Amino acid sequence: MRFFVFRVSLYWLAIIFLSVKTYIASKVFFDLEIDSFTAELILILSTFGTILLMFSISLFIKQIYRHRVLLIIYSIISVLLYVNVLYYRFFNDFITIPVLFQSKHITSLGSSFFDLISIIDVLLFLDIILLKFIADQIQFRRSEPVYNKKGRILILALIILIFNTILAHKERPELLTRSFDRQLLVKNIGLYAYHVYDFYLYTNTKRRIVLADTNQLTEIINYDKANETKANEDYFGAAKGKNIIMVALESTQSFVVNQSINGQEITPFLNELIKQRGSYYFSNFYHQTGQGKTSDAEFIIENSLYGLPRGAVFFSNPENKYYSLASTLKEEAGYYSAVFHANNKSFWNRDVMYSALGYNRFYSEDDYNISKENSIGWGLKDEEFFAQTIPYLKELQQPYYAKLLTLTNHFPFSLAKADEIIPEWTSKDGTVNRYFTTVRYQDEALKQFFEQMKREGMYENSIFILYGDHYGISENHNKAMSEFLDKEITPFETIQLQRVPFIIHFPNRSESRKITSVVGQIDVKPTILNLMGIEENGAIQFGTDLFSEEKRDFVVLRDGSFVTNKFVMTGNKCYIRDTGMKTNMELCKPYVQKAKEELNYSDQIIYGDLFRFLD
Ligand code: GP9
Ligand code: MN
Numbered sequence: 001m002r003f004f005v006f007r008v009s010l011y012w013l014a015i016i017f018l019s020v021k022t023y024i025a026s027k028v029f030f031d032l033e034i035d036s037f038t039a040e041l042i043l044i045l046s047t048f049g050t051i052l053l054m055f056s057i058s059l060f061i062k063q064i065y066r067h068r069v070l071l072i073i074y075s076i077i078s079v080l081l082y083v084n085v086l087y088y089r090f091f092n093d094f095i096t097i098p099v100l101f102q103s104k105h106i107t108s109l110g111s112s113f114f115d116l117i118s119i120i121d122v123l124l125f126l127d128i129i130l131l132k133f134i135a136d137q138i139q140f141r142r143s144e145p146v147y148n149k150k151g152r153i154l155i156l157a158l159i160i161l162i163f164n165t166i167l168a169h170k171e172r173p174e175l176l177t178r179s180f181d182r183q184l185l186v187k188n189i190g191l192y193a194y195h196v197y198d199f200y201l202y203t204n205t206k207r208r209i210v211l212a213d214t215n216q217l218t219e220i221i222n223y224d225k226a227n228e229t230k231a232n233e234d235y236f237g238a239a240k241g242k243n244i245i246m247v248a249l250e251s252t253q254s255f256v257v258n259q260s261i262n263g264q265e266i267t268p269f270l271n272e273l274i275k276q277r278g279s280y281y282f283s284n285f286y287h288q289t290g291q292g293k294t295s296d297a298e299f300i301i302e303n304s305l306y307g308l309p310r311g312a313v314f315f316s317n318p319e320n321k322y323y324s325l326a327s328t329l330k331e332e333a334g335y336y337s338a339v340f341h342a343n344n345k346s347f348w349n350r351d352v353m354y355s356a357l358g359y360n361r362f363y364s365e366d367d368y369n370i371s372k373e374n375s376i377g378w379g380l381k382d383e384e385f386f387a388q389t390i391p392y393l394k395e396l397q398q399p400y401y402a403k404l405l406t407l408t409n410h411f412p413f414s415l416a417k418a419d420e421i422i423p424e425w426t427s428k429d430g431t432v433n434r435y436f437t438t439v440r441y442q443d444e445a446l447k448q449f450f451e452q453m454k455r456e457g458m459y460e461n462s463i464f465i466l467y468g469d470h471y472g473i474s475e476n477h478n479k480a481m482s483e484f485l486d487k488e489i490t491p492f493e494t495i496q497l498q499r500v501p502f503i504i505h506f507p508n509r510s511e512s513r514k515i516t517s518v519v520g521q522i523d524v525k526p527t528i529l530n531l532m533g534i535e536e537n538g539a540i541q542f543g544t545d546l547f548s549e550e551k552r553d554f555v556v557l558r559d560g561s562f563v564t565n566k567f568v569m570t571g572n573k574c575y576i577r578d579t580g581m582k583t584n585m586e587l588c589k590p591y592v593q594k595a596k597e598e599l600n601y602s603d604q605i606i607y608g609d610l611f612r613f614l615d
Pocket of ligand 2: 250251293294469470
């Protein structure tokens with residue numbers, strides 16, 4: 001039975017529905033910074049144009065299957081849109097194919113899943129039901145005139161897309177060459193065309209390994225040589241033979257250090273540790289991670305190479321040849337190496353990647369006693385994690401390099417009431433409110449860990465390296481952050497918020513220093529090797545020893561933004577570092593090329609697996 005006679009065909013209805021839905025979703029769920037009429041027009045045209053083109057497939061299908069195919073395409077695209085919405089809520093970024101292949105990673109998001117979905121998401125699927133209902137009503141209609149106009153529709157779609165590309169290119173030159181800027185891509189070519197482009201990039205990456213050749217290395221080796229620095233004699237070998245205890249502080253940013261909330265310190269233990277004898281605190285240390293988050297931080301620190309502009313190198317290139325920190329320590333100084341992390345061992349492809357990086361042992365979820373009582377959020381509570389790690393540490397063959405990855409201070413920052421040391425903050429933003437409480441908890445767990453290490457007599461013979469892996473509070477929370485910091489979060493401030501704590505603590509040194517030079521995760525590997533008294537013979541790396549007197553103040557973030565002692569460059573704007581004031585772009589220009597070059601060389605090494613050509 002038919003209720004209505006539709007004058008408009010299902011084909012056009014589907015296109016209009018999906019275009020409107022995608023457009024609204026892009027505005028509501030993604031932060032695309034659409035700030036001009038042209039930008040608005042580009043988003044509308046790109047969305048409509050790609051949808052028109054995608055649906056034209058159904059025009060070439062036999063009549064009896066048309067509606068079914070149309071509905072299938074419609075549903076697939078709707079799911080793709082929704083997956084992006086969820087992913088964006090979590091990572092403030094769009095999905096790429098390498099990330100999509102991380103099915104285990106996506107399923108492990110389980111505990112965050114319910115915090116990510118929202119009741120209004122239902123609206124993103126109502127249209128499918130409506131469309132299906134309409135399709136059922138008109139399924140007997142004989143022929144719809146639109147199908148006789150295939151050619152014209154295709155041409156229309158192409159004209160719209162070409163016009164869109166011209167406009168987009170005017171708005172944003174270099175758009176398709178700067179693939180690391182996903183937000184700009186989606187803003188200018190639309191979400192769906194972005195995914196096609198991403199697919200192209202992915203296949204290209206696979207191809208690159210095959211095509212790479214040893215000649216590419218020569219240029220990189222020369223670049224690397226020119227950047228070598230001399231080790232500082234006062235520190236070279238300063239921790240020779242010591243056990244290395246590295247602790248990754250999940251999602252911990254520097255803005256919590258030496259800060260209080262309602263008169264209560266957020267990180268009293270870190271604040272205290274920083275002042276202690278033997279502590280070196282780097283107050284302008286930046287994380288340089290991309291989509292690979294925790295794993296990128298690990299990768300950068302292990303190799304002094306950058307992570308990739310898209311996806312996680314842990315996933316895309318675990319088969320490459322690397323000269324990692326773990327393997328260098330093993331070969332040059334007989335160190336045993338182990339990672340401790342109470343999560344699923346395949347998360348971030350760790351089980352595979354750790355062997356590639358030369359670790360002897362990975363203590364994962366299977367090695368810990370995990371119960372409902374001792375877990376929260378993503379898994380084992382930090383206090384329990386440290387307590388259960390100590391006996392394993394005790395058994396390790398010495399000297400060892402042990403890396404401990406914490407977990408409790410991870411989005412959505414959940415904590416049992418009984419574990420709260422300071423109450424949640426009181427802004428309108430629950431994520432930010434909870435963050436302070438979980439950071440405070442992590443700090444306490446760390447304190448207990450140090451105390452236990454001392455009690456067990458394992459403290460004196462060790463050197464401690466603590467680092468924040470990446471941001472915990474994304475730009476989605478600028479409002480609450482600006483309330484907390486009592487200043488506007490400009491793009492300049494956003495870069496400054498990418499600072500994470502970095503502390504090296506020597507139990508046996510007498511000085512304590514706060515080092516303010518501009519440095520980053522890329523510098524950790526060369527620093528540790530020098531502290532261990534290991535000469536790096538010709539290893540290609542992009543960081544330099546933090547203690548070297550020749551150390552340059554320069555740090556490149558994964559999106560191409562950079563910081564020097566005088567300037568900060570981000571979003572193609574140059575700022576004066578001291579004041580945060582915008583200044584003439586010319587002043588930043590000399591570093592732009594260098595930043596690009598570094599990222600590009602590092603990418604070449606990884607994409608081409610170039611280290612396989614080294615002896
Ligand atoms: C998961 C933990 C968190 O094992 O490392 O990963 P993240 O989401 O922070 O990259
Ligand atoms: Mn992390």
